Amino acid sequence: MADPAVQPAGGQYFEAEPAAASSPRTVVVDIDGTRLGFTTDSGVFSPGRLDAGTRLLLAEAPPIVDADRRMLDLGCGWGPIACVAALRSPAAEVLAVDVNERALSLTAKNAADQGATNVKVAHPDDVDPGRRFDRILCNPPIRIGKPALHELLAVWLDRLAPGGRAHLVVQRHLGSDSLARWLEGRGHSVTRLASKAGYRILEVGPVAAPAP
Numbered sequence: 001m002a003d004p005a006v007q008p009a010g011g012q013y014f015e016a017e018p019a020a021a022s023s024p025r026t027v028v029v030d031i032d033g034t035r036l037g038f039t040t041d042s043g044v045f046s047p048g049r050l051d052a053g054t055r056l057l058l059a060e061a062p063p064i065v066d067a068d069r070r071m072l073d074l075g076c077g078w079g080p081i082a083c084v085a086a087l088r089s090p091a092a093e094v095l096a097v098d099v100n101e102r103a104l105s106l107t108a109k110n111a112a113d114q115g116a117t118n119v120k121v122a123h124p125d126d127v128d129p130g131r132r133f134d135r136i137l138c139n140p141p142i143r144i145g146k147p148a149l150h151e152l153l154a155v156w157l158d159r160l161a162p163g164g165r166a167h168l169v170v171q172r173h174l175g176s177d178s179l180a181r182w183l184e185g186r187g188h189s190v191t192r193l194a195s196k197a198g199y200r201i202l203e204v205g206p207v208a209a210p211a212p
């Protein structure tokens with residue numbers, strides 16, 4: 001999760017209907033040798049720039065492979081993870097979810113603008129609970145508080161397909177190590193893939209099915 005400087009004025013970035021007046025702007029992101037222009041807005045996470053943790057996640061998470069057909073961007077914000085993943089892997093279907101309606105609209109617009117036709121957006125409540133994912137990418141909303149964060153991760157990590165993997169970026173000083181321990185306590189395999197600039201990238205496997 002990002003630094004506190006990127007919290008929007010006039011509300012929290014995880015509000016369903018942001019209190020901050022709309023103020024669209026463009027953020028330019030140089031990634032994968034390409035320059036992408038994204039529309040962002042007040043009332044969403046990191047409206048002024050690509051978050052450093054998100055950039056690290058996109059750089060350090062293992063490449064998307066053919067088996068990663070069903071992808072989830074959990075907490076999409078204005079959509080950088082969903083759009084970059086979709087452009088890297090045109091054969092994948094990328095679902096981007098967020099509780100913030102403004103974030104969902106921005107992600108849909110950005111995906112359309114980038115030609116990432118394989119991105120779909122949805123409110124979390126509208127996703128079929130039986131849907132499964134081969135890859136989950138997430139810069140989690142640490143600021144919703146530990147109980148809500150644990151509930152959120154439990155719901156979506158339980159939707160990992162067998163053999164699937166989730167990649168999370170979490171700042172060390174915001175509890176990456178205790179989150180890793182909590183995940184292990186739930187029965188997930190957790191690998192610390194990278195530790196850079198105060199962030200950790202965690203690779204999380206599905207909870208193993210109990211032996212028959």
Ligand SMILES: C[S@@+](CC[C@H](N)C(=O)[O-])C[C@H]1O[C@@H](n2cnc3c(N)ncnc32)[C@H](O)[C@@H]1O
Pocket residue numbers: 001002013014015045046051054074075076077078079080081097098099100103124139140141142144152
């Ligand atoms: C740290 S931000 C990351 C945003 C974006 N992925 C990025 O990297 O710039 C976390 C996002 O999670 C969203 N969020 C908060 N609670 C959520 C929930 N219960 N379900 C889905 N998304 C949620 C927030 O609205 C926010 O957009």
